[in-house]
């Protein structure tokens with residue numbers, strides 16, 4: 001059942017209608033096959049680009065869609081509902097454009113942003129390292145200035161779109177000053193000395209490639225520094241505030257898909273002479289799932305509306321990410337329960353949804369880290 005949305009304008013309604021059609025016709029039919037084959041959906045990202053969906057929340061003058069976050073996130077939710085790996089990929093791409101769009105110089109934006117937002121290129125965001133996950137400030141990939149370039153050496157871990165992306169928004173260490181010794185470079189995929197390790201073998205999101213990125217004296221032109229030297233961690237965390245809203249929206253989309261499957265199954269499956277949806281034990285489970293989906297959606301929309309109005313939204317973004325990803329884990333698990341034995345097989349998508357729901361509780365700051373952000377805001381309020 002399509003989510004019942006209150007959209008701010010008729011243009012937004014049209015955009016959502018177009019997205020739903022694209023998701024239903026072009027994405028949903030391929031999801032199970034690509035996930036099973038661990039095949040990266042590069043063509044589908046090109047299609048999103050051609051449809052103008054790869055730069056939605058950025059200004060039109062650089063090829064973006066100029067839509068409010070409130071609308072962009074609902075587009076993302078619809079895409080994730082059809083295919084979570086593509087939704088997460090769109091969210092990561094959008095986040096990878098943040099540093100240039102918000103911290104690049106005018107000349108840098110003119111030069112690179114239209115291609116990044118306009119459709120054919122795909123981005124990645126490279127912060128984590130094997131020893132620096134939750135503690136991102138401990139990262140050690142080193143960029144040493146030599147003339148008009150940085151020579152970068154080290155390894156980034158867990159990079160979504162590793163080896164597939166056209167550009168990598170990469171946080172590197174330019175001095176030993178802890179969190180203020182980190183800088184942000186826009187690294188081109190063809191940079192000499194840059195390579196990707198073989199993809200990680202994951203529990204879910206298997207069509208979304210995740211790899212280590214290896215820098216071996218990789219030469220990055222100094223004019224690819226975004227923001228000041230030393231501003232990289234601040235830029236990375238700012239990007240994550242917005243990115244977490246994307247992960248929240250994707251998780252709501254996934255939970256909605258699981259709820260829809262569960263309701264459809266419960267209406268047609270009979271036991272003891274009745275459709276199982278008529279048993280209170282099942283219908284209350286479905287009611288709780290619907291309540292979790294709608295309250296998580298309301299939570300991310302509230303944070304997005306604050307962002308759209310220029311209000312602080314960091315705490316609300318962490319709450320949205322925590323609430324929505326926990327909701328998706330619970331709702332997808334309950335969907336498997338509603339389908340009984342069938343839910344545990346690959347004949348139905350709910351077992352995949354359940355596997356896909358786990359990682360949003362981990363990436364872009366684990367849910368423990370979201371609690372730290374929320375608790376810190378309470379302490380300092």
Ligand SMILES: Cc1cc2nc3c(=O)[nH]c(=O)nc-3n(C[C@H](O)[C@H](O)[C@H](O)COP(=O)(O)OP(=O)(O)OC[C@H]3O[C@@H](n4cnc5c(N)ncnc54)[C@H](O)[C@@H]3O)c2cc1C
Pocket residue numbers: 092124125126127128130131132133134135157158159160161202205210359362363364365366367368369372
């Ligand atoms: C599929 C996938 C895709 C990813 N994509 C990207 C990407 O595109 N770009 C990128 O930069 N990174 C990416 N990541 C990395 C991701 O953001 C990290 O995995 C995450 O931040 C956690 O880091 P970690 O795995 O090192 O866990 P750790 O930091 O080692 O945490 C282990 C456990 O300890 C807990 N913990 C740690 N510190 C604290 C604390 N202070 N208080 C309480 N609990 C704590 C954590 O919550 C967790 O439960 C991805 C990860 C995965 C799995």
